[in-house]
Amino acid sequence: MFDSSQFVFPPAHAARRPVGITKGPGETTHEYTFVSRDENQVLKNGEYVYYELADAETMASGGPVRRVLGRVLKRVPVQLYPDTFLAEPEISPSMVAAMVGYDAHANELFELHVAIMGYYDARTDSFINPWIPPQSGKQIFLADDEMLTNVLSRKKHQDMGSATIGSLLTRTPAAVPIVLSVKDVVSTHMAIIASTGAGKSYLASVVIEELMQPHNRACVLIVDPHGEYGTLDQIMNDPHFEEEGDGYGSGYRADVRIYKPEQVKVRISTLNMGDMRQLLPEMTEKQQYLLNRALRKVREGKHGHPWGVADLKQAIKSVAKQKNDDEGEGSDDSSTAHALTWRVEQRFEQSFTFDDTQHLDLDEIFKPGQCTVLQLNEIDDRDQQVIVATLLRRLYQARMATERGQVHSGESYLPYPVFVLLEEAHHFAPGGTEVVSTSILKQVLAEGRKFGIGVGLISQRPGKLDADVLSQCQTQCIMRIVNEIDQKSVGAAIEGVGRDLLDNLPALSKGQVIVAGAAVNTPVICRVRQRYTQHGGESVDAPDMWRKYFSRNSAESQRRVDAPLNGNKGFNLLR
Amino acid sequence: MVIGKIVKSDSHINYVCQIFGPHEWEIQPRPADYAFGRFVRVAVRSLPTDETENAWNMFAEEPPATTTYAVGVIYNTILQNPAYGVLGPRLSNETQVEMFSPDYISEKAVLTYILVLGMMEVRTPGDGGQASQEVVTTMQGVPSLSLELDSQVETMSDEEVCNFHYFADPAGGPDSQHPYLHMGYLPHIINQPNSLLPMVTLRIIDQLEQLFPQNQSLLSIVKRNFAWRLKVETTG
Numbered sequence: 001m002f003d004s005s006q007f008v009f010p011p012a013h014a015a016r017r018p019v020g021i022t023k024g025p026g027e028t029t030h031e032y033t034f035v036s037r038d039e040n041q042v043l044k045n046g047e048y049v050y051y052e053l054a055d056a057e058t059m060a061s062g063g064p065v066r067r068v069l070g071r072v073l074k075r076v077p078v079q080l081y082p083d084t085f086l087a088e089p090e091i092s093p094s095m096v097a098a099m100v101g102y103d104a105h106a107n108e109l110f111e112l113h114v115a116i117m118g119y120y121d122a123r124t125d126s127f128i129n130p131w132i133p134p135q136s137g138k139q140i141f142l143a144d145d146e147m148l149t150n151v152l153s154r155k156k157h158q159d160m161g162s163a164t165i166g167s168l169l170t171r172t173p174a175a176v177p178i179v180l181s182v183k184d185v186v187s188t189h190m191a192i193i194a195s196t197g198a199g200k201s202y203l204a205s206v207v208i209e210e211l212m213q214p215h216n217r218a219c220v221l222i223v224d225p226h227g228e229y230g231t232l233d234q235i236m237n238d239p240h241f242e243e244e245g246d247g248y249g250s251g252y253r254a255d256v257r258i259y260k261p262e263q264v265k266v267r268i269s270t271l272n273m274g275d276m277r278q279l280l281p282e283m284t285e286k287q288q289y290l291l292n293r294a295l296r297k298v299r300e301g302k303h304g305h306p307w308g309v310a311d312l313k314q315a316i317k318s319v320a321k322q323k324n325d326d327e328g329e330g331s332d333d334s335s336t337a338h339a340l341t342w343r344v345e346q347r348f349e350q351s352f353t354f355d356d357t358q359h360l361d362l363d364e365i366f367k368p369g370q371c372t373v374l375q376l377n378e379i380d381d382r383d384q385q386v387i388v389a390t391l392l393r394r395l396y397q398a399r400m401a402t403e404r405g406q407v408h409s410g411e412s413y414l415p416y417p418v419f420v421l422l423e424e425a426h427h428f429a430p431g432g433t434e435v436v437s438t439s440i441l442k443q444v445l446a447e448g449r450k451f452g453i454g455v456g457l458i459s460q461r462p463g464k465l466d467a468d469v470l471s472q473c474q475t476q477c478i479m480r481i482v483n484e485i486d487q488k489s490v491g492a493a494i495e496g497v498g499r500d501l502l503d504n505l506p507a508l509s510k511g512q513v514i515v516a517g518a519a520v521n522t523p524v525i526c527r528v529r530q531r532y533t534q535h536g537g538e539s540v541d542a543p544d545m546w547r548k549y550f551s552r553n554s555a556e557s558q559r560r561v562d563a564p565l566n567g568n569k570g571f572n573l574l575r
Numbered sequence: 576m577v578i579g580k581i582v583k584s585d586s587h588i589n590y591v592c593q594i595f596g597p598h599e600w601e602i603q604p605r606p607a608d609y610a611f612g613r614f615v616r617v618a619v620r621s622l623p624t625d626e627t628e629n630a631w632n633m634f635a636e637e638p639p640a641t642t643t644y645a646v647g648v649i650y651n652t653i654l655q656n657p658a659y660g661v662l663g664p665r666l667s668n669e670t671q672v673e674m675f676s677p678d679y680i681s682e683k684a685v686l687t688y689i690l691v692l693g694m695m696e697v698r699t700p701g702d703g704g705q706a707s708q709e710v711v712t713t714m715q716g717v718p719s720l721s722l723e724l725d726s727q728v729e730t731m732s733d734e735e736v737c738n739f740h741y742f743a744d745p746a747g748g749p750d751s752q753h754p755y756l757h758m759g760y761l762p763h764i765i766n767q768p769n770s771l772l773p774m775v776t777l778r779i780i781d782q783l784e785q786l787f788p789q790n791q792s793l794l795s796i797v798k799r800n801f802a803w804r805l806k807v808e809t810t811g
Contacts, residue, residue, distance in 0.1 A: 084800040088792045096796050098744075101715060101759025 018139035019043060022051065023111060025133040030116045032070070032133040034140045035078065038110055046504070046525050047072045047170045048143040049114060051134045068130055069143060069151065070114035073500055079109035114140075115500060117522055120151040127151075127522060145175045152524050153179035163210035163519075165203065165477075166528040169512055178526040180207070180519040182216055185475050186419050186454030188518045189445055193462045193470075193490055194479030199511045200458050201228045202535055203477060203528050204421060207456070208232060208371055211419065212254040214243035217369040222421045223388055227377040229423075231536035232256050235371065240532050255370040259360070261378045262352055266390050267359035269299075269306045275386045278436040279354075280343050286336045287343075293319045308356030309348045313341050353383050360391065362398050362411060366418045381427065388428050389437040392420070392444055399451040417452025420444075425457035426465040438466060445472035462489045475517035480508040501525065578604040579687070581617065581726045587691075588717055588763070590617075590647070592728045594685040609649055609687050611771075612778030614731040614739070616644040619694070619720050641698045641711055645718055646731070646739050650775040651688035658682065689728070690767065690775075692760035694718045695739055710738045715759030737786050756783070756790045758797070773805050 020036030020043075036043055043049070050067040058066055085093035097107060118127035148168060155162035157177045163185065168176035190207075194200040204222075211218035212235055222229050233256045235241045241254035273292050277283065283291065294315040298307050301315070320337035348354045365372040374391075376384045398412040407413045422428055428437040444453050457473055459465050463485040470493040481487050491502050501514050501523050508514070508525075516523035548554060577600060583591040594609050609615075672679050693715035697708050731739070743754040758779075764772050780798045784791055 084803075085796060087796050087799060091793050091796060095755070095793055099756050099758050099793060100761045100797070101757065 016141055016144070019049065019142050020112065020140040022134045022136055022138040022140060024136050026113050030129060030133075031073065031113055032116065033111050033113050035109065035111050036140070037108065038075075038112075042142055043072055043075065043110070043112055044170050045072055045074060046501070048148055049112075049140050050143050050147075051138045051140050053119060053130055053134075055130070066119040066130075067141075067143075067147070068119045068134070069117045069127065071117060071500075073113040073115050076111045076113070077108065078111050079107070081107065120521070125154060125521065145171060148176045152176065152521055154181040154184070154519065154521055155179045158215060160215050162215065163207060164529065165206050165210065165515070166513070166526045169525040169527045173527060178515060178520065178524055180210075180475070180515070182211065182218070182519075184518040185456070186218075186417060186452070187449045188474035189448070189454055189472060190456040190475040190477065190517075190519070191425075191462075191470060191473035191493075192456065192458045192477045192479070193481065193486075194460060194513075195481050195483065195486075196460050197510070198479040198481075198508070199513075199528060200460065200479060201423070202511065202531065203479065203513055204423070204456065204458055205229065205232060205531055205533065205535065206528055208421065209235065209240070209532055212241050212256075212369070212371050214241070214252045214254075217252060217254075218371075219366050219368045219416055219418045220371045220421065221365055221391075221418065222371065222373045223376065223391075223423060223428075224373050225376045225379075225384060225424045225427065227375045228536045229373045230258055230375065231534045232371060232373060233258055234533040238532050252369060255367070256373070257365070257370060258373045259365075259375060261375055264353060264374050264376060264379070264387060265355045265358040265360060266353055266387055267306055268308060268312070268348060268354050268356060269302070270359065270390045270394060271354075271386070272393075274436050274439075275389060278382055278386055278389075279347055281382075283340075283343075284336070286333065287340045290316060290319055290323075290333065290336060290340055291344075293323075306357055309344065310356075312344055312348075316341050316344070351383075353379060353387065362394060362414055366395070366414060366416075368416050385428060385435050385437045388422070389440050392437065392440045395420070395453060396440065396444055396448070396451070399448075399453055403451050417454065419454040419456065421456040421458065423458045425459045425469070426461045429457075429466040429469040431464055431466045438469075442466075442468060442472070445469060462486045462493070465489070467492065473517075475515070475519040478502070478505065478514045478516070479512065480510070481505045576602065576604070576608060576730045577727045578608050578615070578730055579685075579728045581722050581724055581728065582686070583724075584722070585688075587721055589767075590689045590691065590722055592649075592687045592689050594687060596681060596684060608730055609652065609685070611649060611652065612775050612782065613649045614646060614736050614782075615649060615689060615728050616646050616695075616731050616735070617689075617722050617726045617728050619643045619645055619718075619726075620723060641696050643694060643696045643720070645691050645720070645722055646693050646695055647689040647691040648775055648779065649687045650690050650769065650771050653686040653688075655682075655684040655686050690764065690772070691718060691722070692716075692764075693739065694720070708735075710742070713739055713742045713757075715739075715757055717763060733786060736782070740783060741787065756787055756793065758783075761797070773801060776801055777805070 019038065020034040023033045023035050025031070026033050034049075048069055048071055050069045053066045053068045055066065058064070081093035081097065085096045094107065116129060116133065118129040120126075121128050148171070149157075152168065153162075157164050157179055159179075161182045163180040163182050164177050165180055166178050167174050168178060185207075192200050192204055192207075194203075208220060208222065208229075209232075210216065211220055222232075224230075235254050235256050243252040245251035271279070273288075273295060276291055276295070277288070280287075280291075294312060297319055298311050298315040301307075302311070316337055320333045323333055360374075365374075374387075376387065379387070394412075395414070395418065398407075398414040399418070401407045401412050402414050422441075428435070429441045430438075441455070445455055448455060455473075457465070457469065461483075462470060462481070463483065467489065470489065473493075476490075476493065478490055481490060487502065487505055490505070501516070504514070504525065511528045513526050513528055514523060515526050549558065577595070579592040579594040581590050582593045585591070592609075592615075594604055597603055667675060693713065695713045696711040698711050699708055740757055741754050742757065743752065744757065761776065764776055777798065780794050780801070784794050784798075787794070
């Protein structure tokens, strides 16, 4: 990881030297092989190389020669030292070779397999495959840093709408910045997938930092079930996130609002029948019927104004009474109504999340240049799902209404796109089962693009995440994954070009990420940059905390706590 | 010490040396002097051509007294006896022949086969002292010059063997600035179609292990490799 302030672009390479010579076509259609001594050990797996393609089109137009970029897939040794030369650990095989008269400066020879990516076409911002492998004998060059900087990322470092998340792994830190296109991330969604401890929340925080910088000024909401993003409030005091006014526009300073679990409120009147089913599980058919009618009645009675638990209870009573009246004798629903009322009371009157009047105002949590963190730790899992579902529903309706010009002010007016980051996404859209937040999340992912709602999903268990949800995320950031099921589900969701990169998944270290999809031109392996703010998602240092227990001061207080209470004999009545 | 003369060649690097018999040289060589695996050298006549000779004369400087030697190893010995199997009429026995015909030349001879391993150029100072010889260049592999018939074959001292194997190679190597141990002739020894040559390689390595104790582990790699192939693989 490195500091992004170090980005300095070196001048174009004055002299380029070929690193190898093409041998011929490779195993599959879009592969070729070339042979190289690779004395300087530069042709790493995943490294980018190119050859020059002089086709009729470019020759006629007199344009620059096309450079067909490819990625090294594997290196196969062609010539190695014999095993017997490696018999003595303290004697290098080159010494043995030198002794028998072999000039040992260049001894190894490799055949390198390269996947053809194509030549970069600036008009379409994409790579165009030449559909033919290079001729045998073509010179192969190592792509220089400047070329890669230009073609791998859609945006330039620090441009408007750019998010520099790190640099290319195969090059020196800061040599080739990897810059996501924020427009594509927000319009076509993003997924961050990694095993625990691989740096998911670190990467997510880097993305958030980029979004909050003056060149983006994004409107971001983070749903944080573990309370890991509290340290993002340092953004407010960091000079990276502010800009002086230039006379035309006003200055900028990023704002961060952190909602503690007890501040996260859901107004009861925003709950629908699905939410109710989730919150009051195992309702009988009768109870569901009554509740459904009561909800309809209370909504009709209030004409869109908020209502509370009392109103709902009242409605249940009146609905039950009305039903009794309608159906006459023999159908007594009073016990059902009573049980339902009791359950509603039990569920909502004790809850600090569900409230009659208060809830999170959309215009309060969604503001450009503001990052809102909803800390949901200490909140029950089911309630978390309901919170996310109601929030996404309200957001979706507000954005839809605003875009369609149906509202021009008020609570449902939200005249700017937003980006919502969902931590532990498999919890809100689990595979194989439907929870209350699944359908609205799918709807937002499928149609959010039209209304400017971008979603970032973070999960450590892609195997547990709904496959539809994962495949809707067009930008994937995949970090180290060890579990085989998870690897497979990622392989199924990621676009075809980068599948060979996925073989590297178990080999990735902390802070290394494969980025693929809409926000970059081609899948790349990236080293995540250093955060400006402190990281909050650290694991607990258990040995350290155990040791502290035995430190002098705490040992004293511990003795006081642990002291038995039988010292005072004066109150022993049995004596 | 001179042990014999070149009498025949089988190829550019394969020569036959006839060991001097009685009265042919001041000291008659003993079998230990032409033992299997012994390093020998043969002076190669590389006199300057007339033109260069003139050039040297022009500058009136004495040309440096350097001698080029081909360095080889004895890898085979044959005892030649034309009289073997000839049971025909004999006028006198061997002692009588010596007495009655002193000018009779014996046709018995000891022939050794020499494989040329490289060349070395040695500067001999004016006084001709053996100990102060200075090696100018060393080259291992197939030499460009061939030997001549009747050239004298000399044994090499340990110091000369060391000089032939330990030098800085200007052409390359992992550490070309400093001298290191060379056995650049190994590839072409292995390529020769003779069953004794691998054995002579082992003998050479044994000698080098004694001369270069600091390179024991390096040599052991080659030695074990050869030993394995010769001893284990052939008998296994």
